[in-house]
Amino acid sequence: MPTLVYTESALRTGDAVHDEILPAGKGWLHPIKAGQYFRILDLEGNQAVDTLFYNAADAGDRYDAINTIRAQGNIFLTTGTRLISSEGNVLLTITADTCGRHDTLGGACSAESNTVRYALEKRHMHSCRDSFLLRMAHSSEGLTKRDLASNINFFMNVPVTPKGELTFADGVSAPGKYVEMRADMDVLCLISNCPQLNNPCNAYNPTPIRLLIWDPPAAG
Ligand SMILES: [Zn+2]
Numbered sequence: 527m528p529t530l531v532y533t534e535s536a537l538r539t540g541d542a543v544h545d546e547i548l549p550a551g552k553g554w555l556h557p558i559k560a561g562q563y564f565r566i567l568d569l570e571g572n573q574a575v576d577t578l579f580y581n582a583a584d585a586g587d588r589y590d591a592i593n594t595i596r597a598q599g600n601i602f603l604t605t606g607t608r609l610i611s612s613e614g615n616v617l618l619t620i621t622a623d624t625c626g627r628h629d630t631l632g633g634a635c636s637a638e639s640n641t642v643r644y645a646l647e648k649r650h651m652h653s654c655r656d657s658f659l660l661r662m663a664h665s666s667e668g669l670t671k672r673d674l675a676s677n678i679n680f681f682m683n684v685p686v687t688p689k690g691e692l693t694f695a696d697g698v699s700a701p702g703k704y705v706e707m708r709a710d711m712d713v714l715c716l717i718s719n720c721p722q723l724n725n726p727c728n729a730y731n732p733t734p735i736r737l738l739i740w741d742p743p744a745a746g
Pocket of ligand 1: 576634655721
């Protein structure tokens with residue numbers, strides 16, 4: 527595996543304008559204004575945070591994994607990655623990362639993937655797709671099933687073999703690791719804090735995350 531590069535943030539948690547703990551299995555939909563900084567903190571380690579971003583002015587313009595991978599020439603996300611939308615806009619830029627590796631190939635877990643990856647009797651278990659849809663159903667922004675796109679899995683380690691196959695591996699995150707990004711435009715963030723009990727990535731133990739937002743630093 528290539529060397530992981532870590533970048534720390536200078537922002538202090540006490541200065542955040544939003545600070546919230548999101549339990550595993552819960553969904554979250556929240557605006558992030560242009561210039562604000564957004565941090566996702568892995569409280570207990572190796573928690574998969576399934577995340578989508580939308581242009582706040584037009585949900586049809588949304589995070590696009592293929593555009594993002596093409597723009598940076600790398601399948602993993604880390605410091606410096608610009609998160610590109612389906613219309614080619616820069617939604618956010620990752621500005622700090624103490625985990626070093628985030629997946630955007632694996633997609634969100636669903637009832638269907640639970641049966642294919644694990645066992646038929648896992649179908650009924652909670653999934654990120656269900657959490658996304660449930661949060662959308664309670665949104666005032668009118669998001670619907672058609673707004674589900676290929677997502678980011680923050681803190682998830684999904685190595686790709688030389689033959690191009692996806693594998694699941696032990697996570698490289700740990701308690702207290704975080705990823706931080708600056709919004710380059712007004713965006714909506716949709717998170718499913720993964721409830722997956724069947725994946726060795728998180729040692730079969732979904733855990734809470736901490737979500738923080740800072741206002742843009744004052745000029746000068
Ligand atoms: Zn999941």
